[in-house]
Amino acid sequence: MYSADLNRNVKLYLPHKTAFWAGFFYILTFVSIPTLFLYQSIHEPDYLLSNSNDYKVVTGGLLEIIVALSGIISSIILFSVLKKQNETLALGLVAARILEAATIFVGVAFILGAVTLHQNGAGEDGLVISHALVALYDRIFVLGQNFMPAIDDLLLGVLLYQSRLVPRWLSVIGIVGAFPLFAGYLALMFGFIERSSPMTGASAIMVAFFEFTLGIYLLVKGIRKL
16 A cells, blocks of 8 residues: 555646645745845954944844745645655655754754844853854755755655646756755765856756745736736
8 A cells, every 4th residue: 555655646636725835935935035145244253353233143143034934834734636646755755844944943052042142242251152143044044055955855846746736847956956965965975066066056056046936936826816
């Protein structure tokens, strides 16, 4: 019975309200893009000694929290449909999204810890701790927002391909795009490329395209019938 469930191809129907909300929360997972410049000050070596405005960093943290929650919500919404295709993989998708969100929350805690040191005027005595917190954020960011999305999109791509809820070419992009992201993560882990390297960005292009296009597709599909 178990193996039959894994190999089952089912033509599922995606309710329009489900499509709308899944698409809406998928698009929300892109709101943290501004953190690329919102976190610039906290990556400066002398951040604790500067008069930098912490509001930008705190705003970036809030945007990341929105991303984490949106990822969980979108997976739960899709689970209501995808479980009919393969409940094991659908549950795995929800679990992977929750784990990704957990890494984001921990990363935000590291960032806000450095902000607290700055606000309390820790000065030179807190520089080592501040640098360590930022380094921990950078490391868990790579784990949570490079490695975990590859797991998410591989699971989701397979489920969407089997169920045909979206055009199959889009599902294939999700499946195939996971592997360059895996490769990019491993290259970062072993120090072959830097986080700011163009190769790092290139490894995420297909996954970013898949997720954004999927969000737009679901949102439009839902809007047309609401």
